[in-house]
Amino acid sequence: MGFSAVYVHIPFCLQKCNYCDFLSYPGKLRAEVAEQYFSGLEREFILWQKKMGKNIFTQGENITVYFGGGTPSLMPVDLVAEIIAMVRQAAVSCRSTVGEITIEANPGTIDKTYLAALQKAGVTRISLGAQSFDDKDLAAMGRLHNASDIKEAVAFCRAAGFDNISLDLIANLPGQTVEKWLSNLEQAMVLAPAHISCYGLHLSENTPWGRKQAAGQLLLPAEEVEIAMWQRGRTYLQQMGYEQYEISNFAKPGSVCRHNLNYWRRENYLGLGLGAASCYENHRWSNVETLENYAAMLQAEQLPVAFGEELTDAVVLAEGVFLGLRCTEGILFDQLEEKYGTNIRSLYEKEIRQLAEEKLLLVDEKGMRLSAQGQLLANNVFAAFLPE
Numbered sequence: 140m141g142f143s144a145v146y147v148h149i150p151f152c153l154q155k156c157n158y159c160d161f162l163s164y165p166g167k168l169r170a171e172v173a174e175q176y177f178s179g180l181e182r183e184f185i186l187w188q189k190k191m192g193k194n195i196f197t198q199g200e201n202i203t204v205y206f207g208g209g210t211p212s213l214m215p216v217d218l219v220a221e222i223i224a225m226v227r228q229a230a231v232s233c234r235s236t237v238g239e240i241t242i243e244a245n246p247g248t249i250d251k252t253y254l255a256a257l258q259k260a261g262v263t264r265i266s267l268g269a270q271s272f273d274d275k276d277l278a279a280m281g282r283l284h285n286a287s288d289i290k291e292a293v294a295f296c297r298a299a300g301f302d303n304i305s306l307d308l309i310a311n312l313p314g315q316t317v318e319k320w321l322s323n324l325e326q327a328m329v330l331a332p333a334h335i336s337c338y339g340l341h342l343s344e345n346t347p348w349g350r351k352q353a354a355g356q357l358l359l360p361a362e363e364v365e366i367a368m369w370q371r372g373r374t375y376l377q378q379m380g381y382e383q384y385e386i387s388n389f390a391k392p393g394s395v396c397r398h399n400l401n402y403w404r405r406e407n408y409l410g411l412g413l414g415a416a417s418c419y420e421n422h423r424w425s426n427v428e429t430l431e432n433y434a435a436m437l438q439a440e441q442l443p444v445a446f447g448e449e450l451t452d453a454v455v456l457a458e459g460v461f462l463g464l465r466c467t468e469g470i471l472f473d474q475l476e477e478k479y480g481t482n483i484r485s486l487y488e489k490e491i492r493q494l495a496e497e498k499l500l501l502v503d504e505k506g507m508r509l510s511a512q513g514q515l516l517a518n519n520v521f522a523a524f525l526p527e
């Protein structure tokens with residue numbers, strides 16, 4: 140067994156958005172910082188290769204790669220291409236292949252030439268951080284792009300030969316109504332992306348908006364408005380031919396994000412870069428969060444791991460169940476029981492019965508999945524499977 144997916148974290152942005160608590164450093168990025176960071180990424184990958192040899196990737200697997208951030212589209216293409224080439228070479232030595240390669244991009248940071256070079260480097264999928272089509276909302280969020288930049292970015296992607304384009308949108312913005320949210324989705328539809336991710340805004344206190352919210356100076360829409368946005372948005376996207384395949388993700392047929400499916404199927408994934416998280420069977424770990432520590436540990440030929448934990452079999456099984464339930468197809472008992480060697484139906488008999496009675500889970504003899512109500516209360520459902 141090896142990894143099935145590689146996540147590469149790019150922790151640089153032009154400016155920090157008011158709601159963002161991702162690990163990213165704002166400010167003008169100097170070329171030598173990007174180069175140093177990428178040489179760290181390469182060194183980190185080589186250390187993993189040394190550690191795992193030909194087992195770094197699962198034999199015969201179609202590996203996925205995802206450049207996330209931060210703003211990966213600020214990175215020079217040749218550096219991105221070098222990482223892709225390294226992963227490909229390692230995959231060949233494991234008799235595996237590399238399939239889907241996604242890069243997150245912010246509108247306003249990409250042009251046709253840049254995208255054509257990404258396409259040549261092997262990138263197959265662009266995930267655009269659109270977030271909203273309302274210029275006032277975008278400005279309030281601290282985003283540097285406007286709605287016309289999103290349209291231009293999609294046109295650039297198409298001109299460079301990318302069909303597999305995903306748009307990220309954020310619902311539940313301050314002052315947003317259900318109608319405004321639906322208008323966002325309608326404007327997204329005009330661009331006909333292959334994939335849409337819709338996230339509801341929830342603020343953490345270490346962001347400017349989170350602090351304002353805690354001080355009572357910023358109000359998010361009421362819970363019933365958020366629920367209506369989610370319900371009506373979901374119905375609308377389904378009517379427009381998008382299949383909801385995960386709580387927050389919708390795709391045209393054949394355009395699901397394979398990389399994210401790896402997470403929800405609890406496959407092994409390797410995270411490279413600052414703060415990146417990884418999972419390998421019962422082990423979970425994440426990397427250091429400062430550029431200085433990251434560079435210093437790699438200089439010393441050490442994996443830049445800051446935190447690691449060994450999970451009990453009970454936790455791994457619970458994760459397998461609730462991550463699988465995030466997908467709308469849910470889980471198949473036989474499949475999961477074979478993977479984890481445990482009879483799920485008898486182990487969780489009481490929990491499954493209760494959640495089915497509460498109409499949060501739809502259960503039949505083959506498997507179970509979340510009901511529409513269960514998707515809204517997903518965290519309550521997931522908590523029921525975690526050991527005490």
Ligand code: SF4
Nearest residue numbers: 152155156159208209
């Ligand atoms: S662009 Fe994305 S990662 Fe960067 S600050 Fe804004 S939300 Fe955070």
